[in-house]
Amino acid sequence: MEYLSTRGQAPVLKFSDILLEGLAADGGLYVPAHYPHIPLEELERLSRLPYGELAWELLRRYLDDIAEDDLARLVVRTYTATRYPFARHPARAARITPLTWLEEGRFGLLELSNGPTLAFKDMALQLLGELFEYVLERRDERLNILGATSGDTGSAAEYAMRGRERVQVFMLSPAGRMSPFQRAQMYSLQEPNIHNLAVEGTFDDAQDIVKAVSQDAEFKRRHRIGAVNSINWARIAAQVVYYFAGYFQSAERVGEPVAFAVPSGNFGNILAGHIARQMGLPIGCLILATNENDVLDEFFRTGVYRPRASSETFATSSPSMDISKASNFERFVFDLVGRDAEALRRLWQALETQGYFDLKGTPYWARLPEFGFVSGRSTHADRLATIRDVWTRHGVLIDPHTADAVTVARCAGIEDTPVVVLETAQAAKFAETLREAVGFEPPRPAELADLEQRPQRVTRLPADVQQVKDYVAAHA
Ligand SMILES: Cc1ncc(COP(=O)(O)O)c(C=O)c1O
Numbered sequence: 001m002e003y004l005s006t007r008g009q010a011p012v013l014k015f016s017d018i019l020l021e022g023l024a025a026d027g028g029l030y031v032p033a034h035y036p037h038i039p040l041e042e043l044e045r046l047s048r049l050p051y052g053e054l055a056w057e058l059l060r061r062y063l064d065d066i067a068e069d070d071l072a073r074l075v076v077r078t079y080t081a082t083r084y085p086f087a088r089h090p091a092r093a094a095r096i097t098p099l100t101w102l103e104e105g106r107f108g109l110l111e112l113s114n115g116p117t118l119a120f121k122d123m124a125l126q127l128l129g130e131l132f133e134y135v136l137e138r139r140d141e142r143l144n145i146l147g148a149t150s151g152d153t154g155s156a157a158e159y160a161m162r163g164r165e166r167v168q169v170f171m172l173s174p175a176g177r178m179s180p181f182q183r184a185q186m187y188s189l190q191e192p193n194i195h196n197l198a199v200e201g202t203f204d205d206a207q208d209i210v211k212a213v214s215q216d217a218e219f220k221r222r223h224r225i226g227a228v229n230s231i232n233w234a235r236i237a238a239q240v241v242y243y244f245a246g247y248f249q250s251a252e253r254v255g256e257p258v259a260f261a262v263p264s265g266n267f268g269n270i271l272a273g274h275i276a277r278q279m280g281l282p283i284g285c286l287i288l289a290t291n292e293n294d295v296l297d298e299f300f301r302t303g304v305y306r307p308r309a310s311s312e313t314f315a316t317s318s319p320s321m322d323i324s325k326a327s328n329f330e331r332f333v334f335d336l337v338g339r340d341a342e343a344l345r346r347l348w349q350a351l352e353t354q355g356y357f358d359l360k361g362t363p364y365w366a367r368l369p370e371f372g373f374v375s376g377r378s379t380h381a382d383r384l385a386t387i388r389d390v391w392t393r394h395g396v397l398i399d400p401h402t403a404d405a406v407t408v409a410r411c412a413g414i415e416d417t418p419v420v421v422l423e424t425a426q427a428a429k430f431a432e433t434l435r436e437a438v439g440f441e442p443p444r445p446a447e448l449a450d451l452e453q454r455p456q457r458v459t460r461l462p463a464d465v466q467q468v469k470d471y472v473a474a475h476a
């Protein structure tokens, strides 16, 4: 498989190169030259495989410059119940992403947050840890990973990379905008290859810094800068797998449509659903849910994409989705404009010069229904009411991000297909909001009982590209 940049002005590369490259040299994001199509009879066969084998079958189509046997070994050893032990019902942990029906056959939760950091980011990042080590060892290279987090990517990346000899992680997090549990997960890590930098700003500021540093070609080359955010295509590829796993658990028959509801911020999670759909998975529709930071909902309702400034980005009770500039949206728009890199560049130029683009009235907007998106937003009051309702009626505790998707999915009025909500984090990460909703704190795994009491290690920095570069240069 060849990979090209959405902006069309960077070299075409193979998978192992883009794994280490992260952001493309022209500022775009790497995408595969095509999405492999999986016919119905092949879907039937895949539906009978355990998660690890399913992952290998799908990933080998994208990661095709890694020897198939080696990839099988890396993938199968990643997707085990030992790495993803925290299933709602321990007997179902072997499924890796078990489905919990709230209404049998009609409305369910796909558990994606049973890994070490209790968020769906572990689904891809545990594999990325293995892939980085494999490729770096074969090339005898090292990598300095620069990442940005709104709360969950950071800990998942750090847990996956800690102690790995050839990798250092520099993770920017928005100071004061994550839950105490999320902060403690990252800042309590003491491994010398982990560097936590609390930036005075929002997630978008942090992500802008990551992109600015990555676009300084000389700095990137000198310090061998790589990415763990969904900038990195390997993240998206690994996330595609759980749509297949969720589909096979929920469809009455292979071939029948299923809708997926996805709590969204940086657009990586739902982009993976879009790709699964392009590959032939019978996804009826993709229900995109935002919190009060509703830039993406605005686009799907009006055709206007208007990223907002940090000063207009609210700190909400689903903090990991406090994002107003969705990085991966660029990959979707690339498909929407018929993979025309020049058209894509014109739209991103408009973002630079006028702060928005408007697709209403264009042929692109007319094509949008083909892609099956439905969208909606949720507020603090909605998420509290939903958490309370799901607990009272079903005895199931959900986290605030999942609650946003449940809220929006319930309003979407989909009656004719099962609806599967992606459960992106465990309630334990957001104790304060859960207490407000149901009156008690959610249980957590015994091994994390003292998490917030552990000593923390973090460096505070202003949201300034040069200061981040200086820090990386001094510690890389
Ligand atoms: C718990 C949780 N839910 C949902 C999201 C949104 O996912 P995405 O940024 O891929 O749209 C995030 C952050 O990425 C998250 O951490």
Ligand SMILES: N[C@@H](CCOP(=O)(O)O)C(=O)O
Pocket (backbone or CB within 6 Å): 148, 149, 150, 151, 152, 153, 154, 203, 228, 229, 230, 231, 265, 266, 268, 320, 321, 327
């Ligand atoms: N919500 C994320 C933000 C980063 O998204 P990513 O998927 O691009 O890594 C987080 O929790 O950090």
